[in-house]
Amino acid sequence: MATHRFDPDFTDNVINSMGSKTSPRMRQLMTGLIRHVHDFARENELTVDEWMAGVEMLNWAGQMSDDKRNEGQLVCDVIGLESLVDEITFTLAEEAKDAPTATAILGPFFRADTPYRSNGDDIVINKPKDGQMAFMHGQIMDFATQRPLVGVTVEVWEASTNGLYEQQDPDQDEYNLRGKFQTDADGRYYFYCLRPTPYPVPGDGPAGKLLALMDRHPFRPAHIHIMATHKGYRPLVTQIFDRKGKYLENDSVFAVKDSLVVDFIPRDGDPHAALELKYDVKLVADTQSDSV
Numbered sequence: 001m002a003t004h005r006f007d008p009d010f011t012d013n014v015i016n017s018m019g020s021k022t023s024p025r026m027r028q029l030m031t032g033l034i035r036h037v038h039d040f041a042r043e044n045e046l047t048v049d050e051w052m053a054g055v056e057m058l059n060w061a062g063q064m065s066d067d068k069r070n071e072g073q074l075v076c077d078v079i080g081l082e083s084l085v086d087e088i089t090f091t092l093a094e095e096a097k098d099a100p101t102a103t104a105i106l107g108p109f110f111r112a113d114t115p116y117r118s119n120g121d122d123i124v125i126n127k128p129k130d131g132q133m134a135f136m137h138g139q140i141m142d143f144a145t146q147r148p149l150v151g152v153t154v155e156v157w158e159a160s161t162n163g164l165y166e167q168q169d170p171d172q173d174e175y176n177l178r179g180k181f182q183t184d185a186d187g188r189y190y191f192y193c194l195r196p197t198p199y200p201v202p203g204d205g206p207a208g209k210l211l212a213l214m215d216r217h218p219f220r221p222a223h224i225h226i227m228a229t230h231k232g233y234r235p236l237v238t239q240i241f242d243r244k245g246k247y248l249e250n251d252s253v254f255a256v257k258d259s260l261v262v263d264f265i266p267r268d269g270d271p272h273a274a275l276e277l278k279y280d281v282k283l284v285a286d287t288q289s290d291s292v
């Protein structure tokens with residue numbers, strides 16, 4: 001029995017219009033989506049103007065997106081959807097007792113074409129005057145055996161102190177503050193980077209407009225992105241957050257988890273960096289697939 005005063009059969013008619021060739025998962029997802037969206041419209045008595053404003057926002061996000069910018073993802077981020085999906089995925093893995101290193105969202109600034117660098121290299125091609133250099137290192141291990149993994153690809157990326165990733169900033173060289181490394185014979189990776197600083201998510205598109213309409217600040221806490229991939233293991237996508245930075249309690253995209261908050265410590269005797277950060281990662285063998 002419908003609990004509203006609108007056409008009681010309408011939503012079921014839309015759901016039942018799906019054909020028999022729809023896959024079970026597609027049927028499940030579309031049934032849920034249609035029900036929730038229709039309930040949302042009825043409960044809020046959505047007007048045509050409000051619905052059209054939403055459609056225009058989606059179109060604007062599409063028009064702004066290209067291979068360097070993913071505005072649709074950013075809109076999902078400011079309403080917490082990417083972080084929620086990440087939490088669901090991590091919880092399922094944790095329930096299967098195989099989620100040793102916490103995950104976090106990929107975010108819209110990943111670049112698949114990032115070049116490999118050698119361990120010990122510097123990802124800071126353009127050093128900002130106010131940047132603090134840090135030596136970041138760690139070991140990648142197999143979660144079950146605790147043995148070091150050799151040849152793991154560890155990809156990292158971070159924003160500069162002006163709050164911009166290289167693809168957002170014509171004054172930074174391409175691939176500044178990003179790089180791919182491979183673990184050595186002891187499963188170790190190491191490189192020089194900047195101590196990260198907080199930055200605002202871009203405000204010139206629909207995600208920024210939504211934040212302003214909701215009277216929210218746009219800042220992300222200081223973080224470094226990490227993606228670790230190895231043949232035969234589940235890829236790990238995460239971010240680590242500087243404990244000393246602002247916005248840990250109110251990240252604009254809700255990605256902070258306690259276990260991802262890290263400490264930079266003083267580093268002695270290195271003329272290139274006064275700070276050090278150690279971050280180890282445990283990867284889980286993928287029994288379902290042999291692809292990276």
Ligand code: BEZ
Nearest residue numbers: 074077107108109201253
């Ligand atoms: C990022 O971490 O780079 C990011 C994540 C979500 C929205 C914007 C930026």
Ligand code: FE
Nearest residue numbers: 107109223225
């Ligand atoms: Fe980021």
